[in-house]
């Protein structure tokens with residue numbers, strides 16, 4: 346694991362699932378030539394390992410012990426667990442639900458902190474998650490908090506599932522999203538909330554290109570471009 350380079354600027358992008366954070370963060374990183382951190386993928390890998398090895402999702406000590414042995418590697422969309430490509434395996438609804446449970450455990454979050462911070466490298470980093478602006482990169486010079494209605498987000502998820510040739514039920518997706526939001530927003534540690542200095546953007550009616558244009562304008566305003 347590399348030591349973080351604290352001179353590298355970070356764009357912290359937080360918000361609930363399905364607000365378009367991933368797409369925005371990915372495209373911004375590509376446009377700027379900066380690194381990209383999908384912090385949710387890191388939590389998902391830990392949850393996948395727990396599911397595969399039948400580690401109870403509420404056994405904090407056992408989870409932390411297991412996490413310490415894992416080799417988690419992220420290169421943009423390619424996610425490796427101990428060398429195995431798990432990019433698709435971590436995207437199931439089962440894994441998402443398990444992830445939200447283990448992400449509520451303080452020691453699990455602590456065990457995954459240094460790995461996330463190691464992504465801060467020159468020329469810069471676009472970090473996508475729930476607590477990028479509040480905890481992991483609390484000193485990020487640019488923080489965004491994206492929002493969108495649960496229905497708009499479920500609609501986007503439905504399309505993603507259909508594009509992958511998977512069946513999904515719209516009402517169930519809305520229910521899952523609301524449940525996960527509730528857990529993420531109400532956990533004791535690093536709950537999902539906008540940092541005081543974050544710019545809140547509602548993406549319900551904005552395209553990715555429109556949000557990107559907003560961010561680029563903010564970066565220029567602050568002298569990063």
Ligand code: DC
Nearest residue numbers: 362384385388444445448474475476
């Ligand atoms: O963004 P995602 O859907 O891949 O996130 C999966 C789960 O991980 C979700 O329940 C929120 C949690 N998570 C978190 O607690 N902190 C992060 N920085 C990223 C994700």
